[in-house]
Amino acid sequence: MIGYFLLFLENISPLKFYMEKLTDKFIWKSLKEGDLKAFSVLFESYYPQLHDYGLKISKNEALTEDTLQDFFLYIYDHRENLSDLETIAPYLFTSYKRFLLKVMKKNAKLKHTDFSDEVLIDLKFTPEELLTNQETESFKNKNLANLLNKLPKRQKEAVYLKYYSGLKAKEISEVMGINYQSVVNTLHKAINSLKEEISIIKLFKL
Amino acid sequence: MxxxxxxxxxxxxxxxxxxxxxxxxxxxxxxxxxxxxxxxxxxxxxxxxxxxxxxGISFKKNFVSEEKVAFEWKKLETKIQSRKAVPKRKLRFLKPMGIAASILLLVSVGFYFINQNTKITHKTNYGEILNLKLQDGSDVTLNSNSSLSYYKNESRKVWLSGEAFFQVDKKKTTNAKFWVITEDLSVEVFGTSFNVNTKKKKTAVFLEEGSIWLALKNGENKKMIPGNYISYSAKKNKILEDINLINPTIKTSWKDGSLLFDNLSLEKAMEKIEESYGYSIIFKDEESKNTLITGAVPITNIDICIKAIEKSVDVTIIKEDNSLVISKK
Structure with missing residues (x-):
């Protein structure tokens, strides 16, 4: 009977229902009122993205998962003090980044290494992550990954948030603490230099 | 554009x-x-x-699996709930004046011996759900606007008005029974899980697991098997419903904080909202009453509940004092 019960719940899944029907604003508001269900919706929608983001920054799965648990617990504990939000994504990305960096810095201090946020946020891309276009073989993917990794750190972060996490330019500007125009410029610079590099490689191949 | x-x-x-x-x-x-x-x-x-x-650049998105997310959520939920079980307020309370505390303890121990037979009552307001653990280890989830009482030395006999879901622990050694008593009937239990609802001037019992006996006010006894849903009114002196439920979740989903509607008319759905939240319902037009609704709404948050309904059927719901006014969009 209990098995059946769970099965049935999965079919109608109240959570999915909420997710489709509710806006960020309402989820946030209910979380502030202590609604655990709203919180689980928030968790389920953002955990995957934040997990990958954390992993990209820390390159350490255990650390990412531990900090995510602590981070969400922190949010729940401090829900009453949270300010009202229209969109949740930028807030979560920004706060989680800060949260993770704090822990990483603390760990680094224990090992007597010294570094700043700028050093810490150095994303690395692998050829496997890139989607192959019809005409490009894995060789070209490897090249593109190399090129991406050569970009300045800020550009890499913007590229990641835009094309991997799927944030809007406006949201990226909040996460990275720069204005909208800078995001667009940074992204464009990144894409342009990739294009140039690719055409140079093409020339040499010919 | x-x-x-x-x-x-x-x-x-x-x-x-x-x-x-x-x-x-x-x-x-x-x-x-x-x-x-x-x-x-x-x-x-x-x-x-x-x-x-x-x-831009196309990435293969390799997000963590749904199972992993569900697992991590369970982990977090457990942490949150274990935190709730130990309220911080208690600590603050304990700090000052140890002497006063010990006197209080002495007095309350004395009271305990004198008042072995104190009646304990748990009450819920509209929009509130309470999880209780009785002394014998049985779990009770008390729905909104309901009350449950028992005597301290006899927690396996409870009086219910409103709605509650019971998970009764079986006492293997003594085979002691568990009793739920309502205005209409008594439920006699060994170890099982079931739902009792006394709203709407009748008592409705749904058995999820195990087996129970109903002792109706008219002296009749009735055995229930899992899946049975029986409602009885002492005033009318008759069994109103005796059916097997195909979708039992509809009857018990409230204990997990949501009401499920499976192709239910909005009129019927709003009756349930009325029971849970205590708002009276006013329909501005007939057409809205008959709109069908499928989905789940929360039981403890009226704003989300309203929004969820508005999003899934084409109506506008306005909260006015103690009523919800529903009109077509």
Whole structure:
């Protein structure tokens, strides 16, 4: 009977229902009122993205998962003090980044290494992550990954948030603490230099 | 989309039809933008730039699995709930004046011996659900606007008004029974889980697991098997419903904080909302009453509940004092 019960719940899944029907604003508001269900919706929608983001920054799965648990617990504990939000994504990305960096810095201090946020946020891309276009073989993917990794750190972060996490330019500007125009410029610079590099490689191949 | 001005790169980036053109995914948008670009050669550079950004770089998104997310959520939920079990207030209370505390303890120990037979009552308000653990280890979830009482030395005999879900622990050694007593009947239990609802001037019992006996006020006894749903009114002196439920979750989902509607008319659905939250329901038109609704709404948050209903059926719900006014959109 209990098995059946769970099965049935999965079919109608109240959570999915909420997710489709509710806006960020309402989820946030209910979380502030202590609604655990709203919180689980928030968790389920953002955990995957934040997990990958954390992993990209820390390159350490255990650390990412531990900090995510602590981070969400922190949010729940401090829900009453949270300010009202229209969109949740930028807030979560920004706060989680800060949260993770704090822990990483603390760990680094224990090992007597010294570094700043700028050093810490150095994303690395692998050829496997890139989607192959019809005409490009894995060789070209490897090249593109190399090129991406050569970009300045800020550009890499913007590229990641835009094309991997799927944030809007406006949201990226909040996460990275720069204005909208800078995001667009940074992204464009990144894409342009990739294009140039690719055409140079093409020339040499010919 | 036609009258809009496109002066900055943002105007292009935020435009859905522009994205459709870049990705060549919508015929109308493709036609529109080919035409637009041909007529606005001065914007060509801006268009190219925006197009580059939209196309960008394609990643294979390798997000963690749903199972993993569910697992991590369970972990977090357990942490949150274990935190709730130890309220901080208690600590603050304990700090000052140890002497006063010990006197209080002595007094309460004395009271305990004198008042072995104190009646304990748990009450819930509208929009509130209470989880109780009785002394014998049985779990009770008390629905909104309900009350449950028992005597301290006899927690396996409880009086219920309203609705509750019971998970009774079986006492193997003594085979002691568990009793739920309502205005209409008594439920005699060994070890099982079941739902009792006394709202609407009758008592409805749904048995999820195990087996129970109902002792009706008219002296009749009735055995229930899992899946049985029986309702009885002492005033009318008759069994009103005796059925097997195909969708038992509908009757018990409230204990997990949501009401499930499975193709139910809005009128019937709102009756349940009325029971849970205590708002009276006013329909402005007949048509809305008969609209069918499927889905789940929360039991403890009226605002989300209203929003969820408004989103799934085409109505507007306005909260006025103690009533919900429903009208067609």
């Amino acid at each position: 036609i009258k809009k001005k496109y002066n900055t790169i943002n105007d292009f980036l935020e435009d859905a039809s522009f994205k459709n053109w870049v990705q060549q995914s919508n015929g109308t948008d493709i036609n529109f933008w080919e035409f637009w670009i041909a007529n606005n050669p001065d914007k060509q550079e801006l268009v190219n730039k925006a197009k580059d950004l939209v196309l």
